[in-house]
Amino acid sequence: MKIHFLGATGTVTGSKYLVETSQARVLVDCGLFQGYKQLRLRNWAPLPVEAASIDAVVLTHAHLDHSGYLPLLVRDGFRGLAWTSAATQELCGLLLPDSGRLLEEEAAYANRKGYSKHSPALPLYTEADALAALRKLHPVPFHRLTEVAEGVQVEFIPAGHMLGAASIRLHADGRVIMFSGDLGRPHDPVLLPPAPLQPADYLVVESTYGNRRHDPADPAELLAEIIRTTSARGGVTIIPSFAVGRAQALMWYVHALKQQGRIPEVLPVYLNSPMAADTTAIYRRHRELHRLAGAECDAMCHAAQIVNSPEESRRLNERRVPMVIIAASGMATGGRVLHHLKAFAPDPRNTILFAGYQAGGTRGAAMLGGAPQIKIFGEYVPVRAQVVQIENLSAHADADEIMAWLQGCAQPPRAVFVTHGEPDAADALRLRIEEELRWPVSVPAYGDVVTLDD
Incomplete structure (x- = not known):
């Protein structure tokens, strides 16, 4: 054997x-x-x-x-x-x-x-x-x-x-x-x-x-502080996230933070993933595998506006107002988040927040390592946005x-x-x-x- x-x-x-x-x-x-x-x-x-x-x-x-x-x-x-x-x-x-x-x-x-x-x-x-x-x-x-x-x-x-x-x-x-x-x-x-x-x-x-060891600090408070600080300077918080799993946990945190008044209720939050609604339905069908009740699953889904089409995704890149965008992939290796990084990484008002592990050789690892630029679609994009990580969201x-x-x-x-x-x-x-x-x-x-x- x-x-x-x-x-x-x-x-x-x-x-x-x-x-x-x-x-x-x-x-x-x-x-x-x-x-x-x-x-x-x-x-x-x-x-x-x-x-x-x-x-x-x-x-x-x-x-x-x-x-x-x-x-x-x-x-x-x-x-x-x-x-x-x-x-x-x-x-x-x-x-x-x-x-x-x-x-x-x-x-x-x-x-x-x-x-x-x-x-x-x-x-x-x-x-x-x-x-x-x-x-x-x-x-x-x-x-x-x-x-x-x-x-x-x-x-x-x-x-x-x-x-x-x-x-x-x-x-x-x-x-x-x-x-x-x-x-x-x-x-x-x-x-x-x-x-x-x-x-x-x-x-x-x-x-x-x-x-x-994961930081023992409350990840919800760290997330709230980053979003509040970025919004106060007129910036956009970009969160590369796996479309299934981490994205749902992030939406749950966003829902809770808005409910508690720890981030502005009116702050726009977008989940750039056409899979999101289907994923939430799967959570509802498998209640035995998680802690959320049916109403909590719905609240998690409604914490963000779902971006379905590529056209909607491109329109987000033209906005220059405070907002939060959660988009795949979690290590910035592909997916729609690359278009958002190309649009928002050069602006120092913005924040790129990583909420999970970044494997060596990925764009996520490079940005966390202080890379002044990253290659996206054959072009080098300057990274002037703040780059942070909350490891205990992993x-x-x-x-x-x-x-x-x-x-x-x-x-x-x-x-x-x-x-x-x-x-x-x-x-x-x-x-x-x-x-x-x-x-x-x-x-x-x-x-x-x-x-x-x-």
């Missing part, structure tokens, strides 16, 4: 773990690489195993760094099913076609403007590819042991982080492997906490914040929260593999696990294949 580490090693993107048993091959997560160009180029390279040789895919959740490669895998010959939670299936139904549309739009824009090195520029995949991938999704309930391939059973266990997110407990060849997926936070204002860690022979654990558990989750396990695993983190974060978590828990632990590299002992 082997685990092939095909992504999320040395980076927080591209999650792919191929489990090879005596009877089957199962791919746990099927994510896109984002950030540095050398990582993004991996999306274009063939997998080291034939897509047709993979018997099943199991998705921990719907974020594109965990699900966004599925259209390519299906296009390249994958014939099996992709097993998910019910909420993840519904969210993938929004995210994957939207990703395909954006990729097509960006390729078309590059061809019109002539800034691509390729002629013609082509999308990584299309909306049609994504729609074909959706037909492979098969939902299963949480806490039900389900056979996904010959001799391989999996159990989905709630992980917090986003609606439908799961840790995966995989049973095969007399062994149990636990994949943490992305772990949520115990006191998230919207989502429920991760379920306790159950015993397993082997554990693959994320380390996004493996070397950091949906990822921090280092202490990950350790608390691990310490809850009654039986130590035979080995732990630390993944889904930048090198310093992964190694810091490795060291804490080694010193505080005395568990055997390592940090796999890209392409590593580990044979699991009997």
